[in-house]
Amino acid sequence: MVVKLLLKSIFNFRIMKTFRINIFILFAAIFLIGFSCLKSVKTRAVDIKRIEVSINGMTCTGCEQIIKSNVGKLAGVKSVEATYTLNKAIIEFDSEKVDTAKIRTAITGSGYKVAEFTYLQLNDSIK
Numbered sequence: 001m002v003v004k005l006l007l008k009s010i011f012n013f014r015i016m017k018t019f020r021i022n023i024f025i026l027f028a029a030i031f032l033i034g035f036s037c038l039k040s041v042k043t044r045a046v047d048i049k050r051i052e053v054s055i056n057g058m059t060c061t062g063c064e065q066i067i068k069s070n071v072g073k074l075a076g077v078k079s080v081e082a083t084y085t086l087n088k089a090i091i092e093f094d095s096e097k098v099d100t101a102k103i104r105t106a107i108t109g110s111g112y113k114v115a116e117f118t119y120l121q122l123n124d125s126i127k
Helices: 002-040 061-072 100-109
Strands: 048-056 077-083 088-094 113-120
Touching: 048 100, 061 077, 061 088, 061 100, 088 100, 100 113
Parallel strands: none
Antiparallel strands: 048 088, 048 113, 077 088
């Protein structure tokens, strides 16, 4: 009886030991797969540009909102500030996702005319 109990305990210990080893191997494999996936993700430097756009045809705050809405919908546009009193807009955008041609199209498609683009430093505001 004691021998039988001892053998049973040893057998269960081996099963548990094998089970622990298998769990360890499983977690190690998951960790390594996850780590290798992280290494393969390419990080790119975001190229944020800031431009001042002179816009003809804005006459009220509603015009400002139309510019903000239509330009802001473009993928890659980070922010849009527009003022009808100065007939200008300041736009921050990721130059790898959107370019000035698409911004011009969004503005002219809204019924306004683009007079010129001026590239600014990122900390410049509407003057």
